[in-house]
Amino acid sequence: MRALYPGSFDPLTLGHLDLIERGSQLFGEVVVAVLQNPGKTPAFPLEQRLAQIQTATHHLSGIQVISFDGLTVRCALDTGSDVILRGLRAMSDFEYELQIAHTNRSLEPDLETVFLATTAHHSFLSSSVVKEVARFGGQVDHMVPPVVADDLRRLFNQSFRQRP
């Protein structure tokens, strides 16, 4: 099966990567679809987010990385995806995710959304938390893949202390 994993990924965290790895074990193929949202100014431009995901998923097979705009269900149909994959960290995610899942199902009744619960030690991770820590010079190597940690250092122009 092929799962579509849509999101902003601004930037990719180890929580996202964990979901991609588990999604590929479950489904065989995962299309990571990076949302091109003209209404939002991302910290990382689209091309850079795509490159980060490509580098971080290099060790996996069956992964496609694409960008999309417009409806997620349209992107799922266009890519021949069987399910939409999303992650749940806490109750706070649940209400939002359920609303999106219901909306998508009302548009495409045959397209199911599958939720994977976060791995416990990644449950605190979000792209915004990572950016906040990096902005103030904190260590992010345990939160993001190496390529993203490097990009964050460049973005915030910080020389981080390496972990021992």
Ligand code: ADP
């Ligand atoms: P969006 O803007 O669409 O919410 P995100 O990039 O923030 O995009 O998240 C994409 C998906 O990944 C969402 O379903 C989100 O709940 C999930 N996700 C984000 N961080 C984690 C994490 N640490 N563990 C599991 N799932 C996560």
